[in-house]
Amino acid sequence: MKITRMACALGVLGLLAAGSGWASAADRDRVGWRACHDGLWCAGVEVPADWSRPRGDRIAVGLLKIPARGDRLGTLLLNPGGPGPSIRNFALPTYRDQFAELAERFDVVVFDPRGIGESGGVTCPGPNPVAVTPPLTEAGHASYTAANARFAADCAPATGSLRVNARQVAHDMEAVRVALGERRLNYFGNSYGTVYGQAYADLFGRNVGRMYLDSVLDHTRRDLADWTRPAAITAERNLHRLAAWCAEDPACALHGQDLVAVWDRVLARAPIPAPGTDGVDATAILAWAAGRIGNDRGWPALATGLAQADQGDATAMVRRGWLPDTSLARTALCSDFVFPDDYDSLKRVETGLRQTVAPRLGWATQAWNVSGHCSGLPRTGLHPPRPIHAHGLPPVLIANGDNDPLTPAEHGRRVAAQLPGARYLAVDGNHGLYLRGNRCVRDHVNHYLWTGGLPWAGARC
Incomplete structure (x- = not known):
């Protein structure tokens, strides 16, 4: 800079x-x-x-x-x-x-x-750490928090x-x-x-x-649960919209099947084999689907990936590498969205969404993906909601x-x-x-x- x-x-x-x-x-x-x-x-x-x-x-x-x-x-x-x-x-x-x-x-x-x-x-000298996937665990949160703190300390001279x-x-x-x-x-x-x-x-x-x-x-x-709830509800609704589309469109890879039932079955059977891996577990499946459920244009590929996973092949869900992020993008977001980022607060929001409005997918797309990314960053230069x-x-x-x-x-x-x-x-x-x-x-x-x-x-x- x-x-x-x-x-x-x-x-x-x-x-x-x-x-x-x-x-x-x-x-x-x-x-x-x-x-x-x-x-x-x-x-x-x-x-x-x-x-x-x-x-x-x-x-x-x-x-x-x-x-x-x-x-x-x-x-x-x-x-x-x-x-x-x-x-x-x-x-x-x-x-x-x-x-x-x-x-x-x-x-x-x-x-x-x-x-x-x-x-x-x-x-920055080193990349932002890769966030853990849901569901959030105390050990995963602690590890990520420490890595995020190291990133911030290493980047401080450049900032x-x-x-x-x-x-x-x-x-x-x-x-x-x-x-x-x-x-x-x-x-x-x-x-x-x-x-x-x-x-x-x-x-x-x-x-x-x-x-x-x-x-x-x-x-x-300012309330994290209130802020995340509409997005979780929307992601959950999109899963059911995907199922309705699949029931109507013969081009869907799961046409003629209950897509939501397939979703439940795939998650219940995880980990699922994939070439070059020890298997794709439920957390990877949730992260894969969460990244695609918000774009209707991606529904055919999403349904195809689910159909393949249901047949025992999770190749489509394997992460295709990671481009290191050495920028201040996450720091900028965390300077603006100043929510609680401790484990207990994040887990409470995640559990609340899962038990009420978004039990299948929406719960996994929200609290950690925003506030959790900020765990370990210094609370300086903030502009809270x-x-x-x-x-x-x-x-x-x-x-x-x-x-x-x-x-x-x-x-x-x-x-x-x-x-x-x-x-x-x-x-x-x-x-x-x-x-x-x-x-x-x-x-x-x-x-x-x-x-x-x-x-x-x-x-x-």
Whole structure:
């Protein structure tokens, strides 16, 4: 990570620190755009490594711009989620094409979150430890906690004074708005990008022009059981939706069978042989299914894997290797979602979900996968969930997929209820609605971002 220490804030950030909220259109080129990625533009905006110490170390927030092709309405700041690097993905034409419609009227400006990718990205000396699979055991939790603590200690010299929570990112977004000379910030946040949108609305609501949040991850609830329950219920419901689809579609590998009964049988008979392994146990089966149950497009492969496992071959469920993660992505998530991460608290939530609303699959997808990842990390630089106080915020458009266990619909509804005038668009879909090309969603979002016109109350895609 490149961090520099400066005696005072320079340039446009100096204006921001001094209280100026806007730079003129003539100053827009102050960010110093340069050609990159075959027809796109890249730049960086300097910001404090810690906004609570604005005269200390500094980093550069990386930006990428897709120039508007038609009559330009202004700039649309975008974060596709993660938290993770996005700018490097734009080297792929198939990735940038997802944003072509938005670029008809806007300069679409994408940013990497601080400490990640092009925004002073930190590469830690060793990888994040691999999380244990459910059900959670006390020994597994203790081992992972110790490994996570070692990761944090080893990475501390590279991290330095950098703070990576969403409140800090929201201040970066405001700095970008000023640097681009925009009176108001138009923003599109997808998935984890909605956490940044919530923080910006809370801190700088009066500076918002239009804001669209897709697949909202609720950053307003502090109770872990309450936060995880909607996602667990959705994952469990998806298992039964998969069974209903399989009963109707002859192409399903388990057509004519009770898929839920097959699921129960496969789990009961684990471990199941697989080439080159000692067998695939129930924890691996749960992790395999949990990673696929949220995407209807993956149902054929999921049903096929279950059918093969039922016949004694769990090859499809074998993990295909692991790419080491040396980034601060998990640290960023854990800075924002500050839930209890001790064994007793996590086990209590897991057991409660398993005994009540999600006995087959949903229980295994939630408490450990979020809060458990944070066990052992130091409790510094935190921005815990909190209600949104969005003073002066114009109407915001929010959409969540009814069948998305990663960011369940209830999360979107909860956030929309805290934003005066917000419009919630219900969608029969999964995760990343606009970016996956849902035509109904795209039409509503494009109309809103271009004109300010919201979908009618009760609209559904």
